[in-house]
Amino acid sequence: MSTPAREALDRHATPWLLATALATTAPHVIHQPLWLSALAGVMLLWASWLWWKDERLPGRWLIVLLVGAGSAGILIEFRTLFGRDAGVAMLVMFMTMKLLELKSRRDAMVVVTLGYFLLLTHYFYSQSIPTGLWLLAAMWLVTATLIRLHGGPGNPMRATLSYAGLLCLQAIPFMLVLYLLFPRISGPLWGLPSDAHAGTTGLSDTMSPGSIAQLAQSADIAFRVRFDGAVPPKQKLYWRGPVMEQFDSTTWRPYEGRPPAPNLEIISPPIRYETTLEAHNQRWLLALDAPAELPSDFGLNSQLTVTKRQAITERQRFRLSASLDYRFNTAEDPAVLQRNLALPVGSNPDARALASQWRSNSAPEAIVSKALALFANEFTYTLRPPLLGRNGVDEFLFQTRRGFCEHYAAAFVVLMRNAGIPARVVGGYQGGEYNPLDGYLVVRQSDAHAWAEIWLDGQGWVRIDPTAAVSPSRIETGIADALPFGEPLPALVQWRSEWVRTLRYRWEAINNAWNQNILGYDPQRQRELLARLGLPDTDWRNLAIALGAACGLLVTGLMGWTLYQRPSHDPVTRLWHKALRHLARRQVNCAPWETPLDLARRVREQRPELAESFQPVVDAYLLARYGTDHSLKTLRDAVAQLRR
Amino acid sequence: MLKHTLSALAGRPRPFDAILEQAGRIILGKDHEIRLAIACLLANGHLLIEDLPGMGKTTLSHALARLLGLQFSRIQFTSDLLPADITGVSIFERDKSEFRFLPGPVFAQLVLADEINRATPKTQSALLEAMEEGQVTAEGQTRQLPTPFFVIATQNPAHQIGTFPLPESQLDRFLMRLELGYPDRAAERALLAAGGQRAQADKLMPLLNANDLPAFQQEAAATHAADPLIDYVQAVVEATRQNPAFQHGLSPRAGLALLAAARAWAWLAGRDMVLPDDVQAVLPAVARHRLRSAQGGGYAQAEDIAALVRSIAIP
Structure with missing residues (x-):
């Protein structure tokens, strides 16, 4: 039996299907294994060539062989055929191979369905604005292809595209309703458990020479801050991360024990701000020194780092306040001071000798200024310091004299400890870039920094930034000005041309708005929105009801609008449509361009049992509508006769 | 037909x-x-x-x-x-x-x-x-x-x-x-x-x-063309002007010719009113030599005319 689904595919539909396959698979090239992209590309080109030359499609056995080989490749590459990456790879392979067996309408429908499904898979990898735009356009194309398959060759391309566009536009209200009302899950909307947090970069909780210099080469955003008032001067913006007290002659680590609460004395009035922290897989929140108020479920440890119980694995927003002038732990536990004087035995003898000279006859403040004066001479600030050996601090201080902030902080702390002043390294970020367009301060990985903290009697822990002595501009204006040209800074940070900067500000402002408002729409904000709409306590049941009601309203509204658009107030037309509906219920559909006589003829041929009652309707309708006789009675009677 | x-x-x-x-x-x-x-x-x-x-x-x-x-x-x-x-x-x-x-x-x-x-x-x-x-x-x-x-x-x-x-x-x-x-x-x-x-x-x-x-000619020319039928003829003429398959659309004179031909066709069939079927029946003979195909520039293709008819709803 020949059903419509088995109909042969008309040749001119193939380019649409090829375009659909290309549009729905192409962005996967970014993360797919190269061989798979190459295979998919070859399949696409092959299918296009076969179409162009009007050649026969390859035989079934060849396709089976190709699918077998492709699946084996995926199995070897991913060690599974399931899960996100392998599953998507399988879909891409199926999509491109299906193009080689486009024989019937049914095959074409498989391509379209697969296309719609593939659209979804892109969100597993990216939810950025370009991805969204691409997928919208691809959805338009897939829909147009579907319309093309049903509309036949008669419709010109422009009509097909505009019809598909109209359909997509009509879907927008539903998209909005689903977006706003569909129950939200906390956590990344599309991320899957195994890979949601893979590959996030950020400050680590240990520091060794070169670790921050490496981080500073990334332009990724660490967090964004919006101050309630004016942005404080840059040299005061120290975002505190881990505090490292333990040194094993190469690496600095935090103290492992559980320290008591700090004794913080706030001097200047607190500044309120909101920070949007990117996922960094660590427990600390990079708060501005010194934190005055904390978000709930965060704690402050004795080293002034704001931490949480669990690692932060998704982009989150917090409200905080900070006091830029403060004093803390003026009465410090002697054990802590002891810990901050400890040095590995026998390491860095030259530094020890130098510090001992200072120690003999000076007050702590004088020792600090001697050390800073040492850095201010003859030292170079660079992202590409030479490699250091076992006694790294000695080599740095007396031979290479080239380093990034971690070198200076480490060397300074070693000197201080040798001079008998308790000192430690603090990791974090310094500064940030203010975007005047949306008022956000953007802090990037390239703003990663390390500085020192020393304990002075009566003053508590005091921040000393030795980098400021070497390169004051690093603290005052930013890293791009502090480093000589040619250092491997990310281009994004380095460009100083005015319009590039404006363009970048604009793009970041848009991106930030997208992140804050679209992707950041979480259960909390959904609850707030619904509360404002008069649905205070929402569980999934209430949401489902709201969703159903909103969609129902939309459908009713759209239907009303469509009916309003087509005013069939003419009673003749109304009766005729009634008759057409009667036929449609009996599986005879009238195309818009089909004349009543053609329809009557078709009914006689296909459904002779309906013809007898339908013919009088046609006669009466034609007379009433196109003739001079406008009496409705005959038509009404004929239509009424249909019902029996 | x-x-x-x-x-x-x-x-x-x-x-x-x-x-x-x-x-x-x-x-x-x-x-x-x-x-x-x-x-x-x-x-x-x-x-x-x-x-x-x-x-x-x-x-x-x-x-x-x-x-x-x-x-x-x-x-x-x-x-x-x-x-x-x-x-x-x-x-x-x-x-x-x-x-x-x-x-x-x-x-x-x-x-x-x-x-x-x-x-x-x-x-x-x-x-x-x-x-x-x-x-x-x-x-x-x-x-x-x-x-x-x-x-x-x-x-x-x-x-x-x-x-x-x-x-x-x-x-x-x-x-x-x-x-x-x-x-x-x-x-x-x-x-x-x-x-x-x-x-x-x-x-x-x-x-x-x-x-x-x-x-007989006078009788044929008096065949009744109702408003919906005039609408249909107009829709056909307008569609030829918008359809990218043709270099240009039908002129107003061609529209008159189409209606006249449809009237004669209807009269020949013994009807005293014009139906959309009549317009469809005479359309290729009336329109093809007045249109230029966008591809090749010859007379409009019969398939393009058929597609055109399929794009216009019967009023």
Whole structure:
């Protein structure tokens, strides 16, 4: 039996299907294994060539062989055929191979369905604005292809595209309703458990020479801050991360024990701000020194780092306040001071000798200024310091004299400890870039920094930034000005041309708005929105009801609008449509361009049992509508006769 | 096309059924084209038949002239044909010492202009003026042509060397353009069995008096076209202007021609109202030579016209 689904595919539909396959698979090239992209590309080109030359499609056995080989490749590459990456790879392979067996309408429908499904898979990898735009356009194309398959060759391309566009536009209200009302899950909307947090970069909780210099080469955003008032001067913006007290002659680590609460004395009035922290897989929140108020479920440890119980694995927003002038732990536990004087035995003898000279006859403040004066001479600030050996601090201080902030902080702390002043390294970020367009301060990985903290009697822990002595501009204006040209800074940070900067500000402002408002729409904000709409306590049941009601309203509204658009107030037309509906219920559909006589003829041929009652309707309708006789009675009677 | 009779719609006797039937015996298997040709004459329009030699163009013209009782003349167009060969010349009569006008072959009720594209544009335009104005101007004097006055022009599309194809503005003068095409198997077999049809055409008896025709034309032109039908014609004309398959759309004059042809078609079917079916039936013959295909620039493709019809909803 020949059903419509088995109909042969008309040749001119193939380019649409090829375009659909290309549009729905192409962005996967970014993360797919190269061989798979190459295979998919070859399949696409092959299918296009076969179409162009009007050649026969390859035989079934060849396709089976190709699918077998492709699946084996995926199995070897991913060690599974399931899960996100392998599953998507399988879909891409199926999509491109299906193009080689486009024989019937049914095959074409498989391509379209697969296309719609593939659209979804892109969100597993990216939810950025370009991805969204691409997928919208691809959805338009897939829909147009579907319309093309049903509309036949008669419709010109422009009509097909505009019809598909109209359909997509009509879907927008539903998209909005689903977006706003569909129950939200906390956590990344599309991320899957195994890979949601893979590959996030950020400050680590240990520091060794070169670790921050490496981080500073990334332009990724660490967090964004919006101050309630004016942005404080840059040299005061120290975002505190881990505090490292333990040194094993190469690496600095935090103290492992559980320290008591700090004794913080706030001097200047607190500044309120909101920070949007990117996922960094660590427990600390990079708060501005010194934190005055904390978000709930965060704690402050004795080293002034704001931490949480669990690692932060998704982009989150917090409200905080900070006091830029403060004093803390003026009465410090002697054990802590002891810990901050400890040095590995026998390491860095030259530094020890130098510090001992200072120690003999000076007050702590004088020792600090001697050390800073040492850095201010003859030292170079660079992202590409030479490699250091076992006694790294000695080599740095007396031979290479080239380093990034971690070198200076480490060397300074070693000197201080040798001079008998308790000192430690603090990791974090310094500064940030203010975007005047949306008022956000953007802090990037390239703003990663390390500085020192020393304990002075009566003053508590005091921040000393030795980098400021070497390169004051690093603290005052930013890293791009502090480093000589040619250092491997990310281009994004380095460009100083005015319009590039404006363009970048604009793009970041848009991106930030997208992140804050679209992707950041979480259960909390959904609850707030619904509360404002008069649905205070929402569980999934209430949401489902709201969703159903909103969609129902939309459908009713759209239907009303469509009916309003087509005013069939003419009673003749109304009766005729009634008759057409009667036929449609009996599986005879009238195309818009089909004349009543053609329809009557078709009914006689296909459904002779309906013809007898339908013919009088046609006669009466034609007379009433196109003739001079406008009496409705005959038509009404004929239509009424249909019902029996 | 509308072979079946709608009981309620066909109340009127149809004098042309006999003509259609008789012509159908001469040109076998071309009932639709014959009906179009007669509709064209009923709508008071001129007809262009374009096809290869030997397809029955001339035979059809002969048959129509005989059946309709029209006075017939034939002009074979050649490259050396002059305007005067069509319109006629004045010759000096020695006996009466005056010029006497000898009317050319155009002074007939049905003129067959055979292979019109072989003549020079100057000669072509002499005929075309006659077609448009219903009069002939020769030697400074304007003479009325007989009524009714029809021109059936034929054209051979295959051999264009040494020919002067009619420009678009003159194609527009023809209400319809037909292609006869090959007969189907059965018709061709009957033709082979029966021998040449041209001789039979000459034996046909007139079924109509030439003087009856204008009355029928008036009746056909009065066929009722309701508002929805006018809407439909307008939608068709507008659709040709927006459809990218054509270089340009139909002119308002073409819209009038379409409606007139549809009226004649409906009248032929015995109806006194025009249906969208009538518009669809005459559309290819009326529109194809007035449109230019966007691809290639020739006449609009039949498939494009079919697609156009499928893009317009019946009001």
